Amino acid sequence: xxxxxAKSAGFxxxxxxATSMAFDSADSHERICSLGPIIHSPQLVEKLEEKGVSVVGxxxxxxxxxxxxxxxxxxxxxxxxxxxKGLEVVDATCPFVKIAQDxxxxxxxxxxxxxxxGEEEHPEVQGIVSYAAGVxxxxxxxQAKAEGIPRSKKIxxxxxTTQPFENLRQVVDVCLRKSKELRVFNTICDATSxxxxxxxxxxxxxxxxxxxxxxxxxxxxxxxxxxxxxxxxTYHVETAIEIDSAWFxxxxxxGITAGASTPQWIIDEVVDRVxxxxx
Amino acid sequence: xxxxxAKSAGFxxxxxxATSMAFDSADSHERICSLGPIIHSPQLVEKLEEKGVSVVGxxxxxxxxxxxxxxxxxxxxxxxxxxxKGLEVVDATCPFVKIAQDxxxxxxxxxxxxxxxGEEEHPEVQGIVSYAAGVxxxxxxxQAKAEGIPRSKKIxxxxxTTQPFENLRQVVDVCLRKSKELRVFNTICDATSxxxxxxxxxxxxxxxxxxxxxxxxxxxxxxxxxxxxxxxxTYHVETAIEIDSAWFxxxxxxGITAGASTPQWIIDEVVDRVxxxxx
Numbered sequence: 323x324x325x326x327x328a329k330s331a332g333f334x335x336x337x338x339x340a341t342s343m344a345f346d347s348a349d350s351h352e353r354i355c356s357l358g359p360i361i362h363s364p365q366l367v368e369k370l371e372e373k374g375v376s377v378v379g380x381x382x383x384x385x386x387x388x389x390x391x392x393x394x395x396x397x398x399x400x401x402x403x404x405x406x407k408g409l410e411v412v413d414a415t416c417p418f419v420k421i422a423q424d425x426x427x428x429x430x431x432x433x434x435x436x437x438x439x440g441e442e443e444h445p446e447v448q449g450i451v452s453y454a455a456g457v458x459x460x461x462x463x464x465q466a467k468a469e470g471i472p473r474s475k476k477i478x479x480x481x482x483t484t485q486p487f488e489n490l491r492q493v494v495d496v497c498l499r500k501s502k503e504l505r506v507f508n509t510i511c512d513a514t515s516x517x518x519x520x521x522x523x524x525x526x527x528x529x530x531x532x533x534x535x536x537x538x539x540x541x542x543x544x545x546x547x548x549x550x551x552x553x554x555x556t557y558h559v560e561t562a563i564e565i566d567s568a569w570f571x572x573x574x575x576x577g578i579t580a581g582a583s584t585p586q587w588i589i590d591e592v593v594d595r596v597x598x599x600x601x
Numbered sequence: 602x603x604x605x606x607a608k609s610a611g612f613x614x615x616x617x618x619a620t621s622m623a624f625d626s627a628d629s630h631e632r633i634c635s636l637g638p639i640i641h642s643p644q645l646v647e648k649l650e651e652k653g654v655s656v657v658g659x660x661x662x663x664x665x666x667x668x669x670x671x672x673x674x675x676x677x678x679x680x681x682x683x684x685x686k687g688l689e690v691v692d693a694t695c696p697f698v699k700i701a702q703d704x705x706x707x708x709x710x711x712x713x714x715x716x717x718x719g720e721e722e723h724p725e726v727q728g729i730v731s732y733a734a735g736v737x738x739x740x741x742x743x744q745a746k747a748e749g750i751p752r753s754k755k756i757x758x759x760x761x762t763t764q765p766f767e768n769l770r771q772v773v774d775v776c777l778r779k780s781k782e783l784r785v786f787n788t789i790c791d792a793t794s795x796x797x798x799x800x801x802x803x804x805x806x807x808x809x810x811x812x813x814x815x816x817x818x819x820x821x822x823x824x825x826x827x828x829x830x831x832x833x834x835t836y837h838v839e840t841a842i843e844i845d846s847a848w849f850x851x852x853x854x855x856g857i858t859a860g861a862s863t864p865q866w867i868i869d870e871v872v873d874r875v876x877x878x879x880x
Contacts, residue, residue, distance in 0.1 A: 491777060498773055498785060499766075506783040 323570065325596055326528060327589075328520045328579035334513040336416025336483075337361050337583050340393035343414045348373040351410075353387025357400065358445060360392045360414065361583040362539035365561060369585075381407070388412055393583075394445045395419045397452035398427075418483045419446055422509035423453045429478030430454040434505060437462060437471060439493045440482030444540060447482050465492035477501040483511040484541050484582075486518075513582065514541060521545055521579045525552040528577035530569060533558045534592050535581030542581030549579070562591040567599050602849065604875055605807060606868075607858035609799045613792040615695025615762075616640050616862050619672035622693045627652040630689075632666025636679065637724060639671045639693065640862040641818035644840060648864075660686070667691055672862075673724045674698045676731035677706075697762045698725055701788035702732045708757030709733035713784060716741060716750060718772045719761025723819060726761050744771035756780040762790040763820050763861075765797075792861065793820060800824055800858045804831040807856035809848060812837045813871050814860030821860030828858070841870040846878050 333341065344360050348370060355376045359367045367377060378384050381403040388410040391401070395415040404411050415423075429436050436454040440447040442461045451459050462468045471477070477497045481490045487510055498504050525531045531549045535542025537560060546558035555573075559565060570576070576596055580589050612620065623639050627649060634657045638646045646656060657663050660682040667689040670680070674694040683690050694702075708715050715733040719726040721740045730738050741747045750756070756776045760769045766789055777783050804810045810828045814821025816839060825837035834852075838844060849855070855875055859868050 487778075491774065494777055494783075495770065495774065498770060498787065502787050504773075504783075504785040504787070506777060506785075508777065508781050508783070 323573060323596065323599065324575045325593060326524050326575065326577045327593060328517070328524055328577070330513070330517040330520045331534070331578065331580040332582070332584050332586055332589050334511070334582040336393050336418060336511075340414035340416065341366065341585075343412055344370055344375060344390050345373065347388060347390060347412045348375045351388045354390065355384060355387065356390040356392060357381065357384070357396055357404075358392050358394075360390055362536040362542075362581075363583045363585060364536055364538070365588055366583070366585050384409060391415050392445070393419070395423060395449035396445075397449050398455070399452060416483070418509065418511045419449070422450045422480050422483060422507070425480045425507040425509060426450050427453040427455070429480070429505065429507075430457040432478075433457065434476045434478030435460070435471075435474040437468070437477055437479045437493065437497055438482065439463075439479065439485050439490050441540065444482060446484075450480065450482070462493055464489060465496055468493040468496040471497065471500055473500045475501065476503045476505070479504070479506040481509050483509055484514045485510050487515065517579065517582070518545060518548055521549050522552060524577035524579065525549040525556070528553060528575040529555065529573040531556040531577045531579075532565070532592060532596070533579055533581070534560070534589055535584040536560060539581045539583050542584065545579060545581055553577070559592070561588055562595040565592065565595050570599055602852060602875065602878065603854045604872060605803050605854065605856045606872060607796070607799045607803055607856070609792070609796040610813070610857065610859040611861070611863050611865055611868050613790070613861040615672045615697060615790075619693035619695065620645065620864075622691055623649055623654060623669050624652065626667060626669060626691045627654050630667045633669065634663060634666065635669040635671060636660065636663070636675055636683075637671050637673075639669055641815040641821075641860075642862045642864060643815055643817070644867055645862070645864050663688060670694050671724070672698070674702060674728035675724075676728050677734070678731060695762070697788065697790045698728070701729045701759050701762060701786070704759045704786040704788060705729050706732040706734070708759070708784065708786075709736040711757075712736065713755045713757030714739070714750075714753040716747070716756055716758045716772065716776055717761065718742075718758065718764050718769050720819065723761060725763075729759065729761070741772055743768055744775055747772040747775040750776065750779055752779045754780065755782045755784070758783070758785040760788050762788055763793045764789050766794065796858065796861070797824060797827055800828050801831060803856035803858065804828040804835070807832060807854045808834065808852040810835040810856040810858075811844070811871060811875070812858055812860070813839070813868055814863040815839060818860045818862050821863065824858060824860055828856075832856070838871070840867055841874040844871065844874050849878055
């Protein structure tokens with residue numbers, strides 16, 4: 323069986339950086355926790371827990387030691403509370419997310435109504451909007467929702483870093499009609515579209531597609547959805563254990579990709595497992 | 602013969618203001634000229650000349666007295682030269698054009714590459730771009746030309762006040778792909794689209810359409826073009842004299858509109874002439 327493994331499979335820049343900071347801090351600190359899971363990979367979070375990094379849900383529950391801020395970032399209030407408590411902060415917020423937070427803060431400080439193109443319930447989005455203080459803020463996942471934004475003299479737009487460009491484009495189109503001044507910071511990170519483009523290319527060439535990543539990872543779910551639209555025999559797995567040899571009946575070529583928060587060792591295990599299957 | 606006269610026919614706010622300033626200044630000044638024709642109406646320019654307001658093409662040719670700056674505005678250099686020469690300036694620049702000039706200046710001072718949606722040879726456009734100093738400036742009439750703009754970190758967009766919104770929309774769409782930060786000032790004045798919309802409505806209801814205005818007026822030419830697409834029996838005239846009774850054979854209803862620089866007395870003369878025609 324031939325395997326095509328996506329070059330862009332696995333950790334993006336921000337996740338790689340956050341993970342490396344977390345392991346380094348685990349080695350150098352006695353008491354350390356992460357505020358929320360550091361990335362959306364249960365397997366990696368477990369490895370960090372083995373090294374003493376516990377996951378804590380709320381700032382109120384942290385009383386001493388160091389705190390790792392996850393790659394998706396946290397809210398401005400949470401960041402302030404950590405400082406007030408005098409806790410040591412290991413800020414592993416992805417630098418691209420940080421830029422989006424800074425732009426939201428800039429737009430609000432200059433009096434723009436802030437529109438964030440993204441998914442309301444995503445922690446990255448909740449973090450970014452928290453930096454837009456004292457102005458109206460609208461989180462819109464798509465053009466239809468953007469139509470509900472009231473007219474305003476000044477509208478500022480930022481995007482969740484993993485959004486498709488087409489979403490940003492459509493929301494900008496609506497906001498142009500609704501304002502006299504429109505300021506857009508394109509805070510979308512190319513890693514997502516590069517990964518998606520490569521996954522689509524591979525899905526077109528194979529008989530079966532495997533997408534590896536946390537079931538709680540938005541970008542992995544989206545990747546699996548895109549692949550299944552091209553190749554109905556697409557399977558989303560978190561680890562190699564879930565792979566069922568029965569899936570591979572009549573399969574000559576297998577495509578493999580992985581979300582931005584999927585550790586390399588899990589990708590390696592999947593490749594090993596598939597390679598070991600009898601054709 | 603029934604006549605439908607457009608409510609929006611004739612002077613817009615900026616032209617009304619400029620004309621009124623010009624006549625007032627003619628009364629109160631011994632020596633006065635206008636730098637370029639004050640508005641695109643040869644008939645009105647003639648009336649002003651009778652009151653002593655000569656039209657001068659270049660600042661170099663003005664040596665004393667007062668200078669009226671036309672509704673379309675002039676370049677920053679011309680304005681500076683007038684000041685250097687110690688001439689009294691009657692600034693009849695349309696306030697909406699002034700806003701576009703100010704925004705071009707603001708964008709350039711903040712380091713944006715400036716994109717102006719408009720017609721390169723129009724005096725308003727030449728005025729606006731002159732305020733964008735020290736940065737790259739691109740005048741684009743449409744989306745196709747916008748594709749030629751190079752990628753840039755920061756792109757700022759302003760529009761000629763008489764542009765169709767759809768042009769701005771399409772250029773913004775292109776610029777979004779070409780920048781990380783995009784700042785758009787929608788400097789389009791609604792008067793043009795209101796006038797065009799009403800003209801289209803009337804053209805649909807009539808057997809013949811008259812569009813009155815200077816042959817050198819871009820907005821009047823555009824108005825005539827839009828009407829002729831709906832009603833092929835559309836005639837563009839500058840004055841009542843040009844009206845030929847032969848045009849009206851079999852005509853029951855006549856629509857009349859006029860460009861933004863068409864004086865009321867010319868519209869009145871046309872309405873009188875058409876009313877006096879035998880059906």
